[in-house]
Amino acid sequence: MIDLRRLHVLRAVAHYGTVTAAARALHFTPSAASQQIRQLARDLDVELLEPQGRGVRLTPAAESLLAHADAIQARWEQAELDLRADHGEPAGPLRVSGFPVAVSVLLAPMAVRLRERHPRLAVRIQEALVPGSFDLLFEGETDLAVVEATPHNPPLSDTRFDQQPLLEDPFDLVVPEGHPLDGRDRVDLADAAYEAWIAPVRESPCRAQVMSACGEAGFSPDVVHHARDWNVTAHLVAHRLGVALVPRLAQLPPHLPIARVRCTGNPHRTLLTCTRRGGRSRPAVLAALEELRKLAPTAVS
Known part of the structure; x- marks a missing residue:
């Protein structure tokens, strides 16, 4: 045996x-x-x-x-x-993980809603970058993760994990207040081709998506500054050091003199919900997924 x-x-x-x-x-x-x-x-x-x-x-x-x-x-x-079935009522611990923006905008409000609707359910949140979330799932340390889709993720066919689309998170062009592109309803990224750019650090999952969006607009951006955190990116833009593509889920400091402009062509990243194979039917996970699906449309509106 x-x-x-x-x-x-x-x-x-x-x-x-x-x-x-x-x-x-x-x-x-x-x-x-x-x-x-x-x-x-x-x-x-x-x-x-x-x-x-x-x-x-x-x-x-x-x-x-x-x-x-x-x-x-x-x-x-x-x-x-x-063995743990209890008439389908969500109960017990539910361990969830996600990258920082997902925790702030999706997982935290999800936990509040679950606490109100299912008092026997105890949500435990752990911040983790994308590779770390897959490791936590594999190790049995988390039950549900929200991750970005990247070329480095396990393939969707990987039999260890169940990965399903949650939402498309559009990228907005962030410019300083008073910039010529400020105030437009939508902007073609080609209009920012000759700007100085602030891009995610090379190990960031969003780096390839930003570079790809610029490439599809017909140019390679002149990346002058690199940032790991969207808050840092926003401050660099506010100091008029360049422009940047920032996911709409990223909440930027409201006091900064910057403007977000929507882009034509819909550049975006895809967010996924991930469980271990067979774990998606657990009542607690199903309840969490239901709340995430409700939160997703308003989060990127």
Whole structure:
């Protein structure tokens, strides 16, 4: 019989990419994690890891086993739901995570509504960037995450996660008050082609989206300044150091002398709700998803 704990170690190696990273996430030593996988290989009489340069990679047998492991995890999620069923009434802890803007604009008001409507439900919020949210889901430390869709996310076909669209968050052009583009109902990004630009830092999920939107408008922006936080971006714009594309969900300081102008062509980012496969049918998660769907349209209006 397969030891499910050893199988989880193999899943962690596949998720994190190395035995060392998997061991760190599972609070094992690398040697202990390796021993678990070697024992699993002996139990099954197959090779699960093979050398690749200075590291290792999964064998075809391991990849096949992982497909079954993901199905087992989803069935286990459903088994827990069945055991804890309470006439469908949301109750107990609900752990949610999201990047900073999602927490501020979506998850915090969602938690307030759930507290009012389901007093037996206790929402626990954790701020996490996109990769961190997927790690928390994989580790069983969160039940529902709101993330940005990026090329670096697990593919939608990944059998470990259930990822569904929540909303499209449009980008607005943010300019200093009195700028020639201030006051327009909508602006073509090409009209800002010769401006100095403030862009997200290179590791930001929005960086590629901003650069792509400018490219589709026919130019490559002259990026003079980089910022990680939208509040910092807004202050740079207020000091007339450049213009920027900012998601509409991002709440900028109202006292700053800046203006948001909507863009033609609808440049946007997509936000997703994510659960572990099989976890979306939990009553608490269903209640949270219902509130998020209600909040989403007004959040970007």
